[in-house]
Amino acid sequence: MSIFDPDSKNRLPSAPFTFQSTLNPTDVDEIAYPQSTKFYKKDEGSFDAESYLTVSSTGDAVVEQNVAINNYQKIHLNPLFMYDGDINWSESNQTLGAKFNPSSVNGLMCYVFGKEPKEKAEKVGEEMIHQDIQLYMCSLNDLMDDRRSFMEATRVDRKDIIRTIKLSNIYSDYSNLISKRIRRLEGMKSKDDISDKIYSELDTFQDIFSVWELCRIIYIPSKQEYNQFGQFSHELLKWINHCFPLPDEFFWSRLYKLILRGSSQAKTYLESIIKDGGAEFSDHIKLVLDILDSRPRTTELEYHEFNLRRHEWLSKISDLQTKLRGEGFLEGKINKILMILRGHTKTITDECSTWQEALGGLVYHRRPTCDVQELENILNVILKEKKTCNTALDDALIQFIFRKVEKGIQHCERIDLWLSAHLSDILNKLDLVGRINSQSSHQKKKFNITTQPDVDIREYCLLNYAESMVSHTTLWQLAFKYFEHCEICGYSYISQLVVRIPFEDEYKANKLLSICKHNGLTLQEKTISRRYASAIVYFINAGDTASLEVIYRMFLDYYIDTGKLTFLDTIESIQLDDASPVSIKFLSRYRLFHALKQNGEIQRAGAILMELLRAQVAPISFWPVLLLNALPLLQEGKARKMIIFSTQDTLEILRNLQDVTSFVYQDECLACIERLKKWHTQENGYSELDKNLTALRLALLQNSADCYIENSSSPWMFE
Structure with missing residues (x-):
């Protein structure tokens, strides 16, 4: 357990007494040694984290890797290393060994070892290898103390959630907490002295909200939404507009995007053309405004009536396109707006900056009555034309749209452990997640793990999330609440970790x-x-x-x-x-x-x-x-x-x-x-x-x- 910054409020206070572990350091996998010979400074209880060497055996081969640790300069041990006397460790024969914690995907277990001085050896002239029985723990993840209230508010306090409207209410409560967190972080941006860490935290929560809301739309609709056709396209467009704000662009490009996103601001932009462009543009622009105003809405009509109205509305668009022929500059600009309104796939994908924007545009303008099952086919069309950024957010969203829940949750781990834990917990109640091995394939290779019990993905994510809180001064209590909700491995985690928590009172x-x-x-x-x-x-x-x-x-x-x-x-x-x-x-x-x-x-x-x-x-x-x-x-x-x-x-x-x-x-x-x-x-x-x-x-x-x-x-x- 550790906190990297020596002045961090998250750092566990050192106690004047510590337990002596009965564990043998050889029980843990993947040995790692700091490269510096004088990495450990007196009275700091830390070692430099510019890089350290990990060694993993694959057959007879030995692979060495340099691992960067989140750009932090120090890793702090818990409990602190206690000096036996006024001796500077860096000048002694001792060093620090570290092995990956077998119960952790992001932690180390460290121990002190080295050669005893000759004067302490049993036989004069010999040096004995000495290894301290005390085990120290440190985490390679840092946890913002400012997130404490958010994490406490979303703690696991129930074992079973019945599949009723209550599930939607719980999901909505979490969504509101995420939104509040985003607003708070956005408010902090106005401060003069703001760290890059706050901006990173804001980006993380915005990604969390994007995934969270998409899963709500796809997997957790309310009873009213089940019975209302066209509600899905309406919710999806709201998701696009809220989670992926428009960037700053030139007038016409921005206007096309406003039309594509169904924004009411599009009318303001069109009215400004009439005001600034004179009489030659006014008649045609007014026809476009009329088309926007007369657009049939699924929320106001029955299914058959909506289809009839929509057919008539599309005919109006075709008629206006015919009138615009030969109008030169105006024909090209307005015709592109009309092509978007008609749901022309090529026009929409060309005008969109991201695949998410294209998805919302095609659903809203081409398939306004589509349901969740059709979304996968629409996305396939888009991905042939648009490239994704291959970010964790992109990968997670795409997998959830393709209804590959397990893969989506695995990508959520790259965004934030809170997201993967709580999302899997909710979706598990809907029987949408299955069982996986407790370690992913790359972790098996990294940690040389061959035998681990199979757990469902919910428990796997809860365990990872809970362990990330163990090193926090107050959130460690929440960690054990989460462990208690892990039916297969939770007891084992509690029994191993509860004795490693230092107590100062x-x-x-x-x-x-x-x-x-x-x-x-x-x-x-x-x-x-x-x-x-x-x-x-x-x-x-x-x-x-x-x-x-x-x-x-x-x-x-x-x-x-x-x-x-x-x-x-x-x-x-x-x-x-x-x-x-x-x-x-x-x-x-x-x-x-x-x-x-x-x-x-x-x-x-x-x-x-x-x-x-x-x-x-x-x-x-x-x-x-x-x-x-x-x-x-x-x-x-x-x-x-x-x-x-x-x-x-x-x-x-x-x-x-x-x-x-x-x-x-x-x-x-x-x-x-x-x-x-x-x-x-x-x-x-x-x-x-x-x-x-x-x-x-x-x-x-x-x-x-x-x-x-x-x-x-x-x-x-x-x-």
Whole structure:
């Protein structure tokens, strides 16, 4: 994970503690080495990205490529490389190796390796190859932070979308968000200091909108549009005019294009000819204006009536063409307008600058009642006359018109991963996309991938899009929402990536743990928890009691909400002494209490519990938990005929129980009990909880009676 610009707001903050990966760098494919011998500068955590060398094996041949990385100068590692001492790495024997991330189409996994100095070698005079077990991640894609709100607004929050009008509504919502994004970027163009990146972003969103709207017209018509003939040509012409604005051209060329696009501005241009040209042009121009005004419209007529009116209208055009013969200059100019209105293929294609413009002109003027199925034949005619630019946009649009949805979506990946992900998600609900192999053919060759599960193109695109957000400071959460909607590979991605997200505070750690819990990732949950051990040691050494208190409270809250001791396992690896913070020692003793109870050493466990209660270290919100921990000890002691708590201990527990259920602490107690009820159920082996902790009171009273009976038989009672 990385952000290229060192000053970028997207750059992940470095945490003072990082997990140690159990992955072996040999598990990833395609080794790559930066070419510079002094690429890594102290305290930057980055390497130069002017070029790096990739090596891929094809049989016995080795192919070397120089790869440019979006013209950025730096690639930043996450987590940052931590120096063991005041040593400039560029002057040492270490270097950086990188391999392509097997779960990524645009990321690297990096690691440190090199020869140990002779003085550190086991045998004098030898140098040992050393490889750091820490893996670093970086992405070769940069993500604009300004796009964050847009991406959050379009997050995946549903698994199934029924094929009804709701699908059109969702598609329309996305379309509106794209339009808002375009308007915002266009507004930013008025600023004096605007980067080329903004212009590039605007171009990208305009391409996104072009593809998005074409797919709406072709694949997702509303019920009204199904029943209205000629609606398709009307929508297609609107798409042309909105997504491909007219360029600046000379008067007559622009007039022809306005006529071709069905623009109302054409009448203004014709009226200006009458005004500037005098009487010799006025009569003929007025006839052209009359023809434009009398054009039959599909939205106003029934099908048969429209065809009859259109036939009469075309006859008027032929009559005017006859009148214009011999008029010289005027004949040629106006006749070209009339040829466009008649739908003459050659005239339309010659006057169009792009194939999209020609497509709209032929549909509107030659086949105004055509449907989607006819569009493919019309485009074939155009492509014989007009050349395409072979851009990602052109290729995607053409494939969608030919109804080759999978190929169209693959070209959308070249435009933007957001587009391919959300478009495939929508079209998948219409059963318009099939299954492909999870890696395209060029990626198989590049990454030497031979065995990958087959996924539908929707999941493939969602995975790629989600992974592009993993390195972002806030959007990483959305990435996991998308992963959760990938039925085949999503779980695997979550399990691999969730432990690689660095967390600098308990708030982010809780989010990571929630992801683990939601997806049943127990091992990853423990891995994240163990990372807190490094944090605790760091804060202890730094004397940061405030941070330790935050971690301490988080551990307690986690137990209240889940009943799990995952966090407390991290305490085992920390060496504590008398000078250690009381909060951390409390956690250590509480973990020992549970270990003793689990091992059946209930008397020792009872002694530890009383020690914790008397210490008064735990916050009021945790008192009900400590008190309830006494209940299973009392019950097991009763079954084994053992006295766990003395009379004095029992009275102290009762006194604490009275405190937490009294008016003073009642709210904290009730809130804690409600949280405990989520997992403290009879199905899980616990007794029912109530606000008065009745079961605990009864057990304590019974224990008092047992203590009295046992003590009453002792000799001192009769002295």
